[in-house]
Amino acid sequence: MAPSTLSLLILSLLIFLQKANSNKITCHNPCLRNKLEVRFPFGFDNNRCSYPGFNLSCNDLQNQIILNLPNAGNFTVQNINYRSQTITITDPQNCLPKKFMDSSFDLSGSPFIPGHYNRSFTFLNCSSNSTTTVSGLWRIDCLSNENFTVVAMLTTNYESFLYMPAPSCTELKKRVFVPVLRSRWSDSETKLKWNEPYCRRCEEDGGTCGFKGDTGLTIECKGRRSNGPLPRSAKYGIVLGAGIPGLLCIVGIGSYLFGRLKEYSGGNQPTTEFSTAIAPQPSVVITGLDAPTIESYPKTQLGDSGRLPKPNDNTCPICLSEYQPKDTLRTIPNCSHYFHANCIDEWLKMNATCPLCRNSPDGSSVMTPSTPLSSSSSSLSTPMP
Structure with missing residues (x-):
């Protein structure tokens, strides 16, 4: 905000406060x-x-x-x-x-x-002993002394009082309207x-x-x-509108906490069935061949003429290099596929199957159980007879 704008706002506020204070009247007590x-x-x-x-x-x-x-x-x-x-x-x-x-x-x-209903009373001045036997008279202490008693009675009862064999009483004032509660x-x-x-x-x-x-x-x-004040129906609506969602929220939070507590308690006490269910099961894998078995497979050395067992197969399927004179080839029994001896030897150390037909020579594969703690490099192999 620019300084000029801020100064203008402050000045306007001061003028407003001054005007408000000028209209306010201070009352002295x-x-x-x-x-x-x-x-x-x-x-x-x-x-x-x-x-x-x-x-x-x-x-x-x-x-x-x-x-x-x-x-x-x-x-x-x-x-x-x-x-x-x-x-x-x-x-x-x-x-x-x-x-x-x-x-x-x-x-x-x-x-x-x-503030109360106006009632008409008649004030009487009676002797000190005159009111001891008359009911319906109310003694006024601040106007009475030891010599006389000032009393008041409802004007509607005054006429009956005159005909009573009552002691001497003098009328002080008749029909005085007094704001009283009930009858006095x-x-x-x-x-x-x-x-x-x-x-x-x-x-x-x-x-x-x-x-x-x-x-x-x-x-x-x-x-x-x-x-x-709000109507009673509006108050009920506010209570219901706020209470029901709040109650549902409390129930949902309670259910969530109870589920988490149950899950936590169950996780600390695993059962035998659960342990068995998650235990790793052994699996059967095919490992490579051992050296004696590989060496038992026939080897052939090409002559200077480079004549191949199969004239049309002049490339090693593993290294994809052409066979040259004096190269040593090894043949896999049963399928009679041949390869460079060095190439097929490394292959058979890791795989007991032919790279081309994926057939395993009879009796050459070894089946061993495998667990998460074992590896193919440590598996046992059974040599071919």
Whole structure:
């Protein structure tokens, strides 16, 4: 790559990173000692860090994160569940029922709704001993003392309570709507939820919500792993598609290793039958003749006239040279073929047959067994009588 091209790519990357960093808003968290995870849609500053209505503050003295509800007051944030879009709050003064009774827990003006079903309660101030025999009343410890007891009961049961021969009780407040689970609330905390902005699907996919662009309230999901969970049928298909070939591969490898192990074990313990089968068998070969036998074959010396036993045969079949006067010829019995004595003698030392007709003189051949450890040069020959 040319240096100019490389420099251009580096410059483009730096410009892109600078632009990306310029669009990123750093959100300040003043509650550094509080370990609660605070992120979009919540934030501590009235900027692009938080969605409208989700602004939080920090109580430095008690290290508490505070949520302000316009018509209900301040509450301490205990937990935020971004997947279920719920927030758990409590009263900073540790008397949540007093908050309910003073403000009727009015959530208007905020983006939150009760996390539990709203039930109507009536608050009563009774003597210290008045509630010992009456069922259906729930004592509120943070509003009670040794002289009187503050209790709450479902408003639907209040009319029946008035006609009961009950001890003296004074109505403090009627029809207070409280978000409670089942038939009562927790004195320490309650739960709220929000529907907008909707980020539940994004959170389930492993992403986080944030504003899209520098203006407006449009949000986007960032860092999402996928478009959503796979259908169960697709998961089964993946398992079967990967599992069956894998199982077959394991079976094939196991069979191969077992065969090799069996072959190796069998090779270390040869059987008698196998040894007999591969043992070399003796074979019968025809070797050459010994010197006395060769010398017993008739020899003829040509005279000065060069007259041959057979006038038409004037060439030695072995050396292909013409016979000359004074040459010594040797004749092989039975077939009467003749050759130069020197030529046929060397031939017969290695072969017991006539070079022309391949016939062996009667009684001249010797049959000997041959093994891989023996050679024709060491074979025994039986001389002709």
